[in-house]
Amino acid sequence: MSEEKRMVGSYEVEQSIFIGEKEVLFGVSQKEEYPFMVCYCDYNNPLSAPWYTEAVGTDDYLEAMELFCDRVQAQIVLTRSGQEKFKFDKTPFTAVDCIPDKKSESIIGKVVVIDAEPKRYEYQHAAYQLILADGGNGASGGRGQAVFGTCLATGERSRWERYDVLGEIRPERMPQWAKDALHTIKNQEKAKKPHSREER
Structure with missing residues (x-):
């Protein structure tokens, strides 16, 4: 054909x-x-x-x-x-850096590693791999594949597929730049939540 x-x-x-x-x-x-x-x-x-x-x-x-x-x-x-703004080591994370992913379990609220292999060559490095998962049927361990979350390096929210998730990043493998970015993202999310009014 x-x-x-x-x-x-x-x-x-x-x-x-x-x-x-x-x-x-x-x-x-x-x-x-x-x-x-x-x-x-x-x-x-x-x-x-x-x-x-x-x-x-x-x-x-x-x-x-x-x-x-x-x-x-x-x-x-x-x-x-x-x-060029990424001043850290860009060596891609691999399965060795992860707690193996159990597809049926929720990864919401966890920092997961996206497999670099399927990406185009210019995106095959660490900056595009660490994602704070926050929603989607795939992220919750449901039947779907959608994983929504925020890229730690870029701060951009997007969609990924559960089959591209290598697993949760091992705490000892998480670099300092990612810890700092995670702290910033969580603070921003906290600031967005409406404060309950104190009763008088």
Whole structure:
């Protein structure tokens, strides 16, 4: 069976490179006035659906390839500058660093390690692995896979899958930067909770 072609409108995608938060695409369509197209694609929406932006068309192949390469380079620079703020050891955590995960048990309120292997190369390091789990059917040990939580290094709340959880980080393996981040996140959560009024 032939592999299904990826299309953006009438353009067939011939090249794509995913770096950081965006994918850069190069497409070709002989039906269009401008047969060569370069655009961005990201999946940062509730349905994780492809969202195409900043499309540029041209009839000059080399001009299109130059733009494609420029956008890839820009994504490399953006991603590198974002990671330079992580001043700690980026060596990925492995199963050795974890209390093995029992899929049927709750991990809500625990700091768990997300497997680095399935991630793209630029995200295969410690900064994106330690998550404070706080919800989801997968996190509670239910039938689903969804694990919601906060990444300790970035402070961003997102969704992960239970099958990507290696286990709870062993206390002796938890680095100081993660302990500091956990303390900050818990303080922020405490501050958000409404204070009960004292009875007069």
